[in-house]
Amino acid sequence: MTEEPTEGVRLQKVLAAAGIASRRASEMLIDEGRVEVNGKVVTEQGRRVNPETDHIRVDGARIPPPRRHQYLVLNKPRGVVSTMDDPEGRPTLTDYLPRTKERLFHVGRLDTDTEGLIVLTNDGEFANRLSHPRYEVPKTYHVQAAGAMDNKTIRRLEKGVTLEDGKVQPDNVKLVSRAQDRTLLAVTLHEGRNRVVRRMFDAVGHPVDRLSRTMIGPIRLGNLPVGETRELTRDELGALLDLVGM
Template sequence: MSEETEGVRLQKVLAAAGVASRRASEILIEEGRVEVNGQVVTEQGRRVNPDRDQIRVDGSRIPPPRRHQYLVLNKPRGVVSTMDDPEGRPTLSEYLPRTAQRLFHVGRLDTDTEGIIILTNDGEFAHRLAHPSYEVPKTYFVQAAGVMDNHAVKRLAKGVRLDDGPVKPDKVKLISRGKDATLLEITIHSGRNRVVRRMMDTVGHPVDRLGRTGIGPVRLGNLPVGEVRDLTREELGALLDLVGL
């Protein structure tokens, strides 16, 4: 029977995923720190199907071997969230490495909004990540016009009614108040069009500058504007859990 039909040894899968060396992976198994499909595995030589079985180490999901690309781009302001544009405006494709496969973006960012956007060629992953039923939270850095008093911040946090229905952020954090601007961090899982800008308009403090800093567990961190990187193993594993894959 071939290795493909009977599975791959668990320690080999962990080593191939970059978790640890094969010997160190055997120790992780001995210590009861590895789960397969929700069951702790302590015996050596357990064979698994890395494409189908859910494997965890210390509770963290180990994603299957990558058959697709998963990239994070720090989109600059003024770039449209498309791969080509008939009007000749700058597009996402201009910031991807030449080695990138044929990718599509997950969700959109307004042209005048900067920040994190995920690109992939994994259709099911992209569909779920963008679908509102999975309620994937997005975090934004907001520079709002004017000095917001505590009442306006609380009103925003409690939720507002827009022309297409009510919306309530998951979290609103006041960062600072300046002479003529307020800085906020807003986390929201609604995917409605320009929702953060419309929320801020409703409380009387329009957005001067907006950037998305996080999608679920993925953070922009120190990725420079216009630069791209791969999703880490930990990020991809957490996103697969978040969207039920």
């Protein structure tokens, strides 16, 4: 018979502190078998856990550990350089961040002419994993391309486009709208080669007029105004930690 840990924090207290439910309601979740610790369902009350290292889930959703770092989403405007400072004096990400004593850095980049979702954090391990090709974190872009793109060209994009540095295979290409002078598509891919979306559309003869990143993994830009920031939600952070194996 395996002994339960005698140190740590009671599970219902951890759930309450994470904002899942009140302590009494958290006890009911445990009674109902809806809580897992390190892959095993917990139904007994009083189980003690280490919220920093144990993987806790409610209804399958990961509950992240108490935050020791900052995790922000910025809706980057067009014309802003994806750096924290710029010797040429151009607008940078720092100009749009809340004042903080913590030194934040961006995860990945967006072209100066590309707007949309970018993640900033002071958690180095999280940033390294989120940007590493090994974890293949999908990213979705809304692409406004020049001209009315026919279905044959859209299928060509779906099948993948060979560029000078190799083939690009999108995860998904979806037509949003089509007019005489422009086509709007949602494109999801999991790689981050330089200007890869723009080069894909150049290759099929429909240059990008406007490009916005709207999703990174489970993070959605939603209705966040251009130039504004917000913190990652508990569910977003938990899902990302799963995605990058933390």
